[in-house]
Amino acid sequence: MQLSVRIEAAVTEAIQLASGGFAGSERVPQRLAAALDHATMSGGARIRPTILLSVAKACGDDRPALSDAAAAALELIHCASLVHDDLPAFDNADTRRGRPSVHRAHGEPLAILAGDSLIVLGFEVLARAAGDQPLRALRLVQALAQRTGMPGGICAGQGWESEAQVNLSAYHQAKTGALFIAATQMGAIAAGQEPEQWEELGARIGEAFQVADDLKDALLTADEIGKPAGQDAALGRPNAVHLMGVSGAVRHLKDILGGAIASIPSCPGEAQLAGMVRAYAERMTPVDLGAQRARATGAK
């Protein structure tokens, strides 16, 4: 089965669980259920769960139901972070993926609650999918928690933006790297492998996405990226393009992806996995478009 089909099925099943089943129920607050649907079914690229399942497959994927649950759990946490990051207290974003952000469509109270509910649901999905592998499920809970909360997860990453003195390495690793590390490590855990040797691949993919995001933020329009552009400069956030210029950032991106491929541990699906990372590198083509435009208009 295609990974994308597995991921959509797993995320859909989780959201139905949280909404009280297919038909809904009079004992379920329907507006919050609608906000959960909005937050998770808005055409995201599902990059993190795709990486997770790719690693699980490379490791043998001997418990596919557990891998699917891990993929859904990770995506739910990612969607929760987008909902909360878009809130007026943070990015104050009116749009996300070209649609109204959750708080613009459903109001701020339901956006806060949708994020909270999705975090909880992520852990619930893992616990329910344990089957005959309770230890793997527990390690998945622990890995996901470590990369989501404090002191090293995406909550910490966002928290750094409220500090007077920012530790840039800790900030980037937590803000963008954490869920990519979760992706590679949870894929390995779901398939019964040790997660440690998979950390570097996740960290490097995360770095690459951060640089790609920095390039998009600096160079593309809001229409092209589906959310407000130029936010880093407006909010004084660190951005690779400001630090090393467009061509420097593009070169840096290519180096990181090379390192990512080199870091893949020896495993049955090694070659396929390298192919996936290369495919992601190509998908980052908006970067090249942006770089060309920047050169044409004389921007740095």
Next chain:
Amino acid sequence: MQLSVRIEAAVTEAIQLASGGFAGSERVPQRLAAALDHATMSGGARIRPTILLSVAKACGDDRPALSDAAAAALELIHCASLVHDDLPAFDNADTRRGRPSVHRAHGEPLAILAGDSLIVLGFEVLARAAGDQPLRALRLVQALAQRTGMPGGICAGQGWESEAQVNLSAYHQAKTGALFIAATQMGAIAAGQEPEQWEELGARIGEAFQVADDLKDALLTADEIGKPAGQDAALGRPNAVHLMGVSGAVRHLKDILGGAIASIPSCPGEAQLAGMVRAYAERMTPVDLGAQRARATGAK
């Protein structure tokens, strides 16, 4: 060891884990760490974890470290809910337990992130405490998730306040009952017992606290309850005092507590547990003060 000592130690250990250890670290965002401390160390009564440990003891408490982790996890989720409920989008409360609310002291971004981090930490604490009982730990994760998220947990309970049509029974069970049911059921699970027969005790204690809270909100001053008073009437929320009057609500409260004691399953610590419920009933004395004052001033 006294239950309160066990609970404080377990909550403190969890917050230290989330803050990168005793000494802190330059890789940890310190303001968010301070917000976590503020949210959890503000002199709460620790009612839910006390009930949890009381049930665990009544069931034999053969894995005290797991019981302690369950107690901490439940309290962390409760504290997270208070932080988010106080936000401007909900109660917009300036104070909590007589101190500034987390968003008033640390700003709204860190209050949102503190709540998120505490939710994650709750599940992390359970996973880390599994020891030789991975199945119990997983069931604890599942029970806590079910009573925290959607469709039946405290997130759903808060979500009902955004609905045009409120299912009052589902609303109360989710908003206040859920974490008390989690308390009794998680206590049983941590000690290796089946949780089903413990649901009613939790539900009834939750109902009693809801009625006691309604009485406080209607009758006491902000100084006396450590948070804004009269919020239910101001925000149009259902309140037992509005529905059945002060003396009706007090009578109802006593009936519920009688039912709670009667529902305690047969177990070695049954008598002690009944004593704990009676002690809570007496602790609700502000209710009687309020009722007397109401009669004296002619309020309904």
